[in-house]
Amino acid sequence: QKEVEQDPGPLSVPEGAIVSLNCTYSNSAFQYFMWYRQYSRKGPELLMYTYSSGNKEDGRFTAQVDKSSKYISLFIRDSQPSDSATYLCAIGSGGTSYGKLTFGQGTILTVHP
């Protein structure tokens, strides 16, 4: 079983929809949580970073962490065609000195006009 499981998608939504992207994890030692966005032919770009349970909002993006259920989500409100990309969750354990991250396999999102 993988340490991080991400809903694989792909996901196709109309412009303006609310998008929910989800990951589950199995290791209780995981302490900090990130979402990256990766456009085609580009590297992952950090979208959200949090280390506590609850919600963190940044513009149209909300990251949600539930440590008791080992479940994280990214919500995108009023989705735009420019949001079309692959979204990767990444989870880290603060105990490792080199800052290891474990990534989900990514969800491909397409927002059509």
Add this chain to the structure above:
Amino acid sequence: EADIYQTPRYLVIGTGKKITLECSQTMGHDKMYWYQQDPGMELHLIHYSYGVNSTEKGDLSSESTVSRIRTEHFPLTLESARPSHTSQYLCASSDGRFSNQPQHFGDGTRLSIL
């Protein structure tokens, strides 16, 4: 905004050639990483470095080697390329002062070995 650069962006080369993928960052980050990413698959860590003269192998076994002679530079070398090395290689860095800082990525090198 992260400033981490990878060259070349694309490389198509024949079997048996020696290849060096370049990665440089201007943020003064101590920690640097190399990942391998295949289509539809998660990123796999192949090498990392705590700082100058420090290199370690990652979770995924790789025939590549790395060096860290300068803080800003973390090149990856394949002595004799094979078709099985075809993949996308991503370089990343993070602030070495804390263990839980996010990693910042370059745009990758897409490598194809014929």
